[in-house]
Amino acid sequence: MQAADPINRIKDLLPTPPLSGRVVVVGAGKGAAQMARSLEELWDGPLSGVVVTPYGYECNTKRIDVISAAHPVPDRAGLEAAQRLKATVANLSSEDLVLALICGGGSALLPAPPPGFSLVDEIALNEELLASGAPISAMNLVRKHFSTIKGGRLAALTKARVVSFVVSDIPGDDAALVSSGPTIPSLGIRRDALEIIDRYRLKLPRRMLDFIGTDVADAPQPADATFASHSHHLVSSARISLEAAAEFARASGVRPVVLSDCLEGEARDVGRVHAAIAREIALYDSPFTKPCVLLSGGETTVTLSSRGGKGGRNGEFVLSLALAIDGLDVFALSADTDGIDGSGNNAGAFADGRSVRRFVAHGINGDAALAANNSYSAFSAVGDLFVVGPTGVNVNDFRSILVR
Missing domain, CATH: 3.40.50.10180 (Glycerate kinase, MOFRL-like N-terminal domain)
Structure with missing residues (x-):
């Protein structure tokens, strides 16, 4: 930022x-x-x-x-x-x-x-x-x-x-x-x-x-x-933020991989793609070796299937990814750099390989929440919302996925 x-x-x-x-x-x-x-x-x-x-x-x-x-x-x-x-x-x-x-x-x-x-x-x-x-x-x-x-x-x-x-x-x-x-x-x-x-x-x-x-x-x-x-x-622009994040990762001994600064598409689909890359790294050290962090920017979209759900595109991305990295040593954040994801009070959400277990422990069906565009409620229940308030800087979404 x-x-x-x-x-x-x-x-x-x-x-x-x-x-x-x-x-x-x-x-x-x-x-x-x-x-x-x-x-x-x-x-x-x-x-x-x-x-x-x-x-x-x-x-x-x-x-x-x-x-x-x-x-x-x-x-x-x-x-x-x-x-x-x-x-x-x-x-x-x-x-x-x-x-x-x-x-x-x-x-x-x-x-x-x-x-x-x-x-x-x-x-x-x-x-x-x-x-x-x-x-x-x-x-x-x-x-x-x-x-x-x-x-x-x-x-x-x-x-x-x-x-x-x-x-x-x-x-x-x-x-x-x-x-x-x-x-x-x-x-x-x-x-x-x-x-x-x-x-x-x-x-x-x-x-x-x-x-x-x-x-x-x-x-x-x-x-x-x-x-x-x-x-x-x-x-x-998003490129400037991603390059700064990449430099921070290198200084921390983690290899950064900037996937793109202009990703678009349905948030849940982009989440699954990121999860698939993270899974390949976590299980096979391919195409990148651990530890590494996947970085991307751009703006995904959400096609509403229901008017009753609550959550923005970053929450939907993270929820989709969380369901696909269950059990892996992977940690993720997706957030809108302006500090507000959609119309909620959060910038985005965190997820890791134990997110699904936390959902289950709180009686939440992650797949049902995703189908209802209800990511905010799911992450709020388990305490994984990322809330910072308006930042005054808006270079679109920032996604970071750490594979250890």
């Missing part, structure tokens, strides 16, 4: 202040308030602006206003925050400079439905996307075609030069898809959004589908002259 703190990179990437214009900050995401506070410490000249962050993720700032809103399902506070961000940049001139602080979570925090639609429509879209099992990159591509702020539209509102600092929670680190890219346009077009809607069988109202199929839904493209003077920097 220390390695992924964006302040380590932002300080070396700050642009030259304008000669006569203003410097205005806008931002959104789970670490936007912390990024704003860091920027205040680094920037010597005049500075003002506003960022939006989820409830509970706030921190004290002096010159930049922090607005709180709901995540992962939007609320009216987010709607008002989106309007505030648009108003903040709309009247700036070419002499001014906008510093945009963008990190994961901004898609839900910045609801701004198209004309003729309401917050209720955007809530319905988000709820359908969250339950679909679609990867975050696909969800954000759909979102940017049903918005007046995403897909580069916030930056398109201003004549000022925009410099964006991005903390990536997107597998593959496409900066234009982080928070659905309010200040960075992407190449995705509405046809791509419609294909995603069809592929994941999203049940959207006909009028919403009709809108996404029209020209007005198209977001501006990167080649648009509006963005000619704009730039962006990727200041933190």
Whole structure:
């Protein structure tokens, strides 16, 4: 988490202040308030602006206003925050400079439905996307075609030069898809959004589908002259955290194996694959010799089979893995680096070769819990939740599996 703190990179990437214009900050995401506070410490000249962050993720700032809103399902506070961000940049001139602080979570925090639609429509879209099992990159591509702020539209509102600092929670680190890219346009077009809607069988109202199929839904493209003077920097990502973890492992005498920083797929399936690799190492010292630690990042998904279960993608990953490593000398942690896994109070969960025995001792059927997407309840009962609270850093999921 220390390695992924964006302040380590932002300080070396700050642009030259304008000669006569203003410097205005806008931002959104789970670490936007912390990024704003860091920027205040680094920037010597005049500075003002506003960022939006989820409830509970706030921190004290002096010159930049922090607005709180709901995540992962939007609320009216987010709607008002989106309007505030648009108003903040709309009247700036070419002499001014906008510093945009963008990190994961901004898609839900910045609801701004198209004309003729309401917050209720955007809530319905988000709820359908969250339950679909679609990867975050696909969800954000759909979102940017049903918005007046995403897909580069916030930056398109201003004549000022925009410099964006991005903390990536997107597998593959496409900066234009982080928070659905309010200040960075992407190449995705509405046809791509419609294909995603069809592929994941999203049940959207006909009028919403009709809108996404029209020209007005198209977001501006990167080649648009509006963005000619704009730039962006990727200041933190999962790769940075994984490399730091790998170095720590080496210093501890354990061989690190970084599987990938951009894993996607159903959480339970990815858990089984990780468990299979760990089992091969534990039993046969192949393809890596013990002791070693498997490290991976990215973002898995959960396709809900029941609305009654409680637990996020990291809990589901760990529960699936726990069932498959029963009896082995293997220890695992999977957690969301922002400190919150799904909508619970935990970042993730721990598991080891004795997890199944602990479940049984507490009357828990692990397979049934997994089938019901109820990982939180299972790990809570045995005391294996990982609870840290909001961290202010969001570089997606972190998975570590130690084989002794």
